[in-house]
Amino acid sequence: MNQNKKTNPVDILNYWFSIELFSPQPLPPLTGKGGTVITPKEDQDLDWLRPNPDSRTRNDKQRYRYRVFVGxxxxxxxxxxxxxxxxxxxIPETERIALDNRQNAEYCLFSFDxxxxxxxxxxxxxLSSAAWALGKWPSQQQEYGKVLELYEKATEQSKDHFRVWADKFHKAKDNTQNEQLSNLVALPSTRKNPEINAPQASEDSEQPDCHVLLGIDHIRELSNHMAETIGWNTWLKxxxxTSLRIQRMLSRRHDDNTQPDDPLNSFFLxxxxxITKKIASNNRQALLHACLGPENPTxxxxxxxxxxxxxNILAPKCFPVGCWPAPGHYPLAHSQQLAVNQAINNLEEGGILAVNGPPGTGKxxxxxxxxxxVICQRAQALLELDDPEKLFSRSFSVEHPNxxxxxxxxxxxxTFLQRGIVVASSNNGAVENISLELPxxxxxxxxxxxxxDYFRETATVLLDTGNNQRNNQKSSAIKPGRCSPPDSETAAIGTSSCKHSGFRTMAGPFANTSTKK
Structure with a gap:
């Protein structure tokens, strides 16, 4: 292999994307008789078909929702x-063994609620990415780079078809005349090869019970169409x-307009x-370019x-305008201050800075x-405003579903959206070092x-510091009447001096200006 050959970042991402296509999430296992995950039988009454609404509703705030796994x-x-x-x-033997160890897992072609x-x-x-890939994977190697584009197109087409199919049932629900409802969506179980695009019952055909809105026949009709369109009938019987698995779940009322998390595919897709689109369009951020650029950082x-x-990095001009008022006024060590200065001064346009060290070394x-x-940067931006209303963009209205x-x-x-802080970790304890100890x-x-001591009432309500049990920490939303009105002093972030690493910076992180009313 030519070590001097530059690797195209898009090729790397396409390869990774192809690997993730074949990494689906397994289905929830069956829970037995009376459980929440079942495989319905031909003559079984599905939950949502039962005439008694009490069997379908949990309470005033929650309702049952059903996830159907098809194929x-x-x-x-x-x-x-x-x-x-x-x-x-x-394929190496180790990979074959890994595949054999997962033989009991089950997947599906598509799902809906x-x-x-x-x-x-x-x-x-x-739509299952793995199922799509097996049905529509490019036959020519030169087309492998188009996999992402082909998958996106197939996904959108499948969703569009499902919306049209589902819309028939929404219209039928609004129709109170039983005869019209049957003509719109009812498919007699004796029909062969029904067409999903125009499901109509003849006048002479026997009409099923009008309360049956969505049955197994309708779902299989949809599955037949998908199988022919995507090519599943070439590798599956x-x-x-057309096989099904149904999961019963509890959801909040008014959640029907929100899209659920993908239950079938890799989280990374x-x-x-x-990212691939950004790289392909040359819209490269500093972090993406550093990780995936054709040249290694030199x-x-x-x-x-x-x-x-x-x-030079530790020069006073490179220090942030504020520091944390830590107990004892102890300055940071040189290595700590070096990391802080680099982060504040070099990551304005994006990038990444890794700080390594054993526990207890001051990370x-x-x-x-x-x-x-960051708090001081916010304060500086606020001080530059000549009108407080300029802090906000034009307002818009949001409808409450409930x-x-x-x-x-x-x-x-x-202008003020670039000064947020996200603390993320796979270890909850590491996050709590910030979220619990700093406040x-x-x-x-x-x-x-x-x-x-500014915004103490608001912070207390948000962080629930009045009952700060480490293992029973709860965050609560601000509710009307829970915050007492401000006292006679109005506090604000201002400027003052603080000692830091032997220097005095003229903008401490937390300062106070008071005005008597």
């Missing part, structure tokens, strides 16, 4: 089809791509599509060798200073406490 197939079907499709590849009245929810359809700094560069401590720096009124929303202007008054030196 069940085993891991063995997937593995054998992949090996057969890519027969030219020499049904509300408690038996009506399909239009925005709940999901008809009895497989959406992100990979988004600028590396050895802090043990380049001491002159280190001292959380330096994050406190980054938080303080209330008979709208609310006006005043979003921040785009605590013990994290601030006592000499600053009388200068940092």
């Amino acid at each position: 069940l197939f085993a891991q063995s079907n997937l593995s054998e089809s992949v090996i057969r499709h890519f027969s030219q590849l020499d 049904i509300d408690d009245s038996g009506i399909p929810i239009k925005e709940s359809f999901f 008809r009895s497989q791509y 959406g992100d990979l599509i988004h 600028h590396r700094l050895d802090v043990n060798e380049k001491l002159d560069t280190v001292w 959380t401590t330096l994050l406190q200073d980054i938080v303080a720096a 209330r008979n009124r709208n609310s006006a929303i005043h979003p921040f202007a785009p 605590d008054s013990s994290a601030v030196d006592p000499s600053w406490l009388d200068k940092t």
Whole structure:
């Protein structure tokens, strides 16, 4: 292999995307008789078909929702089809063993949700990426780079078809005349090869009970169409791509217009599509370019060798305008301050900075200073406003699905949207180091406490610091009447001095200006 050959980032992402296509999520296992996950029988009454509404509704705030998994197939079907499709590849024995260990997993071709009245929810359809890939994988190697585009197109077409199909049932629900309802959506079980695009019963045919809105026949009708369109009938038997599994769930009322999380596919598919498009359109952010650019980063700094560069980074002009008022007024160590200065000064346009160290070496401590720096940047931006209303963009109205009124929303202007902080970790304990310890008054030196007491009532309500049990921490929304009115002093973020690493910066992170009313 030519080591000097540059790798196209889009090729890397397309390869990764192809791997994720064949990494579906397994279906929920059956829960037995009377359970929440079942495989319906031919003569079984489905929950949403029962005439008694009490059997379908939990209470005033919750309702049953049903997820239908259509076209069940085993891991063995997937593995054998992949090996057969890519027969030219020499699959290592270790990979074959890994496939064999997952033979008991089950997947499906597509899924959608049904509300408690038996009506399909239009925005709940999901197409299995693995099933699509096996039916429509490009036959020519030169077309492999188009897999992402082909998958997106197939997904949108499938969703559009499902919306049209589901809309028939929504219209039927609104029709109170039984005869018209039957003509719109009722399909006698004796019909052969029904056409989904125009399901109509003849005048002489026997009409089923009008309360049957969505039955197994209708679902199989949809599955037949999908199988022919995508090509599932080339590797699955008809009895497989029309098989069903149904999961009963509880959901909040008025949630039918929200799209659920994808229950079938890899979590990474959406992100990979988004990133690939950015790279392909040359809309490369600094972080993406550093990770996926055709050239490796060449600028590396050895802090043990380049001491002159280190001292330049630690110059007073490179310090943030504010620091965390930690107990004892102890400054950061040089290595900590180096990381803070680099993060604040070099990541304005994006990028990534990794800080490594064993537990107890001060990683959380330096994050406190980054938080303080961001707060001060917000304060500086606020001070530049000549009119407080310029902090917000034009308001718009939002409808409450469970209330008979709208609310006006005043979003921040785009200028103020670049100063947020997201703390993310796969370890909840690491996140709590920030979310629980930083708001605590013990994290601030006592000499600053009388200068940092702004918005205390609001913060107390949001963080529930009145009952700050570490293992029973709850966040609560602000409710009318829970926040007491401000006292006679109005607090604001201003400027003052604080000691930091031997220097004095003229904009501490938390300062106070008081005005007597």
